Amino acid sequence: MADILVVVEHHEGMFRKNTLAAISAAKTLSGLIGGEVDALVVGNGVSAVAEAASGCGVRKVLVAEGAGFGRYLAVTFAPAVAEVALRFGYGAVLAPASTFGKDFMPRLSGLLDAPLASDIVGLGIEGGALCAKRPMYAGNAIGTVSMSGNPLLFTVRQTAFVPAPMNGTKASVEPVSVTAEAVGTIFLARRETKSARPELTEARVVVSAGRGIKARENFGMVEELADQLKAAIGASRAAVDAGWAPNDWQVGQTGKIVAPELYIALGISGAIQHLAGMKDSKVIVAINKDEEAPIFQVADYGLVGDIFKAVPELVAELRK
Amino acid sequence: MKILVSIKPVPNPDEKVKIKADGSGIVSENIKVIVNPFCEIAVEEGLRIREKHGGEVVVVTVGGEESEQQLRAALAMGADRAILVKAETVLDSLAIGKLLSKVVGTEKPDLVLLGKQSVDDDNTQVGQILSAILGWPQATFASKIELSADLTKATVTREVDGGLEMIEVALPAVVTADLRLNEPRYASLPGIMKAKKKEVRVVAAASLDVDVTPRVKILSYAAPKQRVGGGRVADVLELVSKLRNEAKVI
Numbered sequence: 001m002a003d004i005l006v007v008v009e010h011h012e013g014m015f016r017k018n019t020l021a022a023i024s025a026a027k028t029l030s031g032l033i034g035g036e037v038d039a040l041v042v043g044n045g046v047s048a049v050a051e052a053a054s055g056c057g058v059r060k061v062l063v064a065e066g067a068g069f070g071r072y073l074a075v076t077f078a079p080a081v082a083e084v085a086l087r088f089g090y091g092a093v094l095a096p097a098s099t100f101g102k103d104f105m106p107r108l109s110g111l112l113d114a115p116l117a118s119d120i121v122g123l124g125i126e127g128g129a130l131c132a133k134r135p136m137y138a139g140n141a142i143g144t145v146s147m148s149g150n151p152l153l154f155t156v157r158q159t160a161f162v163p164a165p166m167n168g169t170k171a172s173v174e175p176v177s178v179t180a181e182a183v184g185t186i187f188l189a190r191r192e193t194k195s196a197r198p199e200l201t202e203a204r205v206v207v208s209a210g211r212g213i214k215a216r217e218n219f220g221m222v223e224e225l226a227d228q229l230k231a232a233i234g235a236s237r238a239a240v241d242a243g244w245a246p247n248d249w250q251v252g253q254t255g256k257i258v259a260p261e262l263y264i265a266l267g268i269s270g271a272i273q274h275l276a277g278m279k280d281s282k283v284i285v286a287i288n289k290d291e292e293a294p295i296f297q298v299a300d301y302g303l304v305g306d307i308f309k310a311v312p313e314l315v316a317e318l319r320k
Numbered sequence: 321m322k323i324l325v326s327i328k329p330v331p332n333p334d335e336k337v338k339i340k341a342d343g344s345g346i347v348s349e350n351i352k353v354i355v356n357p358f359c360e361i362a363v364e365e366g367l368r369i370r371e372k373h374g375g376e377v378v379v380v381t382v383g384g385e386e387s388e389q390q391l392r393a394a395l396a397m398g399a400d401r402a403i404l405v406k407a408e409t410v411l412d413s414l415a416i417g418k419l420l421s422k423v424v425g426t427e428k429p430d431l432v433l434l435g436k437q438s439v440d441d442d443n444t445q446v447g448q449i450l451s452a453i454l455g456w457p458q459a460t461f462a463s464k465i466e467l468s469a470d471l472t473k474a475t476v477t478r479e480v481d482g483g484l485e486m487i488e489v490a491l492p493a494v495v496t497a498d499l500r501l502n503e504p505r506y507a508s509l510p511g512i513m514k515a516k517k518k519e520v521r522v523v524a525a526a527s528l529d530v531d532v533t534p535r536v537k538i539l540s541y542a543a544p545k546q547r548v549g550g551g552r553v554a555d556v557l558e559l560v561s562k563l564r565n566e567a568k569v570i
Contacts, residue, residue, distance in 0.1 A: 011482070073487065074448065074458055099480040103460050106445035110417055110452025115535035118443045131539060136442050137337040141346065141541045149535045184457040184490030188475065192483040201481075205569075229570065237499075247463070247479050247500060253439065254358075254499055256481075262569040272336065279547055283567045285559065298549040301562055305555075313556040318570070 001034030002091025002151070007081055008041045008053045008061075009100045015052035017202055018096040020163035023056050025156040026094050027164065028123050033130055035091055038062060039171075042080045042178075044070040054171045056164045061173045062088075068180025071187040072100065078107035080178045085112070087176075090151050097155035097257075098201075105155050116153035117145050121160035138253040138276035158201055159259035159280055193246045195233075200249065203232035205262045208251055208278070209244075210236035212267015212288060212307055216244040221311045222266060228318040234258065234278075236268045252277035266307045270295025287311070321375030321471055323366040324429035325399065326420055326450075327359035329383060329390040330440040343540040346440075355390045358435025360397075361497040364504040365465060366433050367398045373471060375430075376400045380423050382407055382416050388520055395515035396507035402518065403427075407525035407532065415532035417449030422528040424454060429492065430471065436461050436496040451494035459489050461498040467491075 004026045009016040019039075026037040036059040041050045044067055054061045064080050081104070085093050093108065095101035097119040109116040121142070122133035129146055132154060136143045200206065207226045213219065219233075226233050235245035237252055251258055253276040263281035268274060270286070270293055278284070279298050286299035287310050296302040303310060331337065331351045338347040355363070366377040379394040381387045382405040391402040405419050424432060432451075437444040444460075451458035459465075459476035463484070466475045471491065478485045479498045489495075507515070525532060553559045563570045 074460070078452065099461060099478075102444045103448065103458075103480075106413070106443075106448030107452045107458060109414065109445065110449035113414065115412070115414065116445060117536060118445060126539065134442075135544070136541070137331075137346070137440055138333065138442070139544055140337045141339055142544050143541055144539045146537050146539055147535060148537075183455065184493070185459075186488040188486040188488055190480075190483060190485045199482075241500075248481065248483060253442070254437070262563070262567075273333070283563070283569050284547075284549065285563070296550060296552075298547045300549060300551045300567065301559055302550070302552045303554075303556070303559055304552070310556055314560065317556055317560045 002089055003035045004030055004037045004092045004094065005085060005090040006037060006039045006058070007093065007095040008039050008049060009096050009098060010041065010043060010046060010049040013045060013048055015049045017163065018098050018158045019053070020056060020166065021158040021161040022094045022096050022156040023058065023164040024161040025120065025123065025154065027057070028161070029092055032123060032125055040064065040081065040084055042069050042077050050173045052166065054173050055167045057168050058171050060171050062176045063173060064176050064178045066180050068182065073182055073185050073187060074104040074107050075183045075185045076180045078104045078111055079181060081108055082111045083178045084176055085151055092152040092154065094154045094156055097157050101155040105153055109153050112151065113149065114151050114153050115147040115149045116155070117147060118155050119157045120154050121157050138272050139279065140272065157257060159257055193248050197226065198230070198232045200232040200234055200256050201258055203260055205229040205231035206234050206258050206260045207231045207264045207266065208234035208236065208268060209239055209266045210268030211238035213239055213244060219244060221315070224315045225264070225311055228315055236274050265295050265299070266311060268295055269293045270298065321369060321373045321431070322427070322429045323369055323375065323377050324424060324427055324432045325362050325366045325377060325379045325394070326432065326434045326446070327363060327379055327381050327390060327394055328356045328435070328438045329353045329381065329387050330356040330438055333357065333439040339541045339543055343542055345541060353390065355393050356435050356438045358437060358497055360504045361499070361501050362433040362435050363394045363397055363399060364502045365497060368502065369431070369467065373467060378403065378427060378429065380405065380420065382411060382419050382525065384408065391520055392515050393507065395518045396512040397505060398511060400518070402520040404520055404522045405525050405528070406522050409532065410534060411532055412534040412536045413443050413445035413449055414535050415530065416446050417453055418530040419525055419528055419532070420446070420450050421453040422530060431474070431491060432494045434494070434496050436498050447494050447496035454494070457489035457493040459487055459493060460496045462495050463498050463500045465495060465501070
């Protein structure tokens with residue numbers, strides 16, 4: 001079997017840990033259909049990224065470096081990955097199902113006329129052929145898909161694969177030369193949502209608030225609870241739509257998919273679209289004054305009550 | 321300014337989907353079909369651009385005869401005319417991208433708008449595949465689109481992990497709509513009346529010379545693992561005690 005390539009996500013010179021799930025999925029794939037797993041870093045000034053990737057259990061790390069890759073753009077990354085995949089004859093290419101992978105991987109699919117399975121949560125063999133499992137309908141159905149073509153492309157749901165271990169034996173790092181061509185696209189600016197908290201998709205604990213929080217100011221008590229638990233903060237669509245929380249806090253089908261050890265839902269009713277983003281959390285706590293709220297159906301510990309009373313109590317209790 | 325908006329009919333996402341007993345598909349009886357919410361946002365954006373800069377909004381979908389209903393819904397919002405690429409078989413994103421590229425070839429729009437994902441298949445693929453086939457710039461997950469005065473460029477704000485990103489794309493380009501690009505209007509009664517008379521041109525997919533053999537095939541559907549929830553605690557003290565001693569997560 002041809003070898004397998006994982007495209008590494010990085011940001012501001014740092015390796016992003018969501019790549020570890022993609023490497024883990026690539027290893028699973030290798031176990032099913034054979035082939036060695038390599039990593040590819042496309043960027044500029046990415047030696048630390050390549051160094052980090054080299055300790056994640058891959059055979060080698062290819063580095064396509066150039067000034068044209070200084071800022072991520074799908075129009076430059078997709079052809080670069082295509083060039084590497086074709087030159088070395090990779091049989092499969094994987095990337096995280098983040099806004100990075102979801103942006104350039106379909107473009108790669110179009111460039112190579114190659115099949116892409118998005119946001120996969122599993123890989124297996126059925127009837128002698130490779131197939132992938134992927135959530136559809138906001139996670140209310142799991143589709144089993146087969147693919148034909150070459151290479152096979154996958155974006156990988158971060159929460160569905162045990163992250164590959166880091167800091168192992170260092171694999172070799174090899175430069176590859178590829179052309180950077182930005183088809184009519186210029187990067188202008190990036191505005192970060194500043195936060196000293198852990199990344200929403202990587203946090204051990206997530207505290208989320210919904211419509212029940214009623215106002216932006218009331219996020220203060222959510223912050224206090226998050227401080228106690230060293231948690232990331234999330235929000236339901238209702239809270240984001242109301243302008244109480246930044247867009248990239250949204251947890252759900254169209255926002256972030258999270259699966260922390262502990263997810264605390266405050267004043268969130270639990271629409272299908274929200275549940276799609278958090279129902280794989282290990283332990284779910286819901287506090288809501290409406291005892292009929294659907295969130296209670298997925299909660300391990302439901303507390304029917306007023307969040308404005310319960311959350312300060314909870315903070316006080318955790319401080320003890 | 322000519323804007324082509326590609327839309328997709330989807331089962332109403334507010335109704336819970338039921339999987340057929342044999343896993344061959346989704347139960348479609350008595351399920352309302354609507355325009356995919358992200359596609360509706362794309363239509364609205366097309367209309368707003370036309371209102372500001374003039375031009376024409378053409379909506380297109382790839383699907384069966386019944387998809388005309390969703391095209392009429394977009395016409396009722398205010399789109400000028402519609403194209404139905406009639407296909408009788410199940411198509412994957414690559415096939416749809418190729419068929420749409422043929423429509424782009426004849427319509428020659430300055431801008432193609434799509435929803436960022438459909439809420440049934442949740443693929444997030446067609447816009448990017450289409451722009452790759454066309455060799456055009458792409459801007460996915462758009463929360464703001466501003467056209468330059470000479471209508472040759474668009475500055476697009478994109479919703480990405482960790483914040484927002486601004487890029488400039490030369491037109492023609494493909495842009496996919498995120499949730500907060502706009503709030504779609506409701507069709508007015510006169511709008512609905514007018515839509516009945518607007519043109520819906522039917523093009524047979526088979527006439528477009530595209531190999532539509534699916535490269536990604538859905539073999540079966542299954543229900544996800546059901547979570548056993550419903551546990552209750554009486555108060556905050558019990559909650560903290562359970563989290564510490566039973567779940568051991570704090």
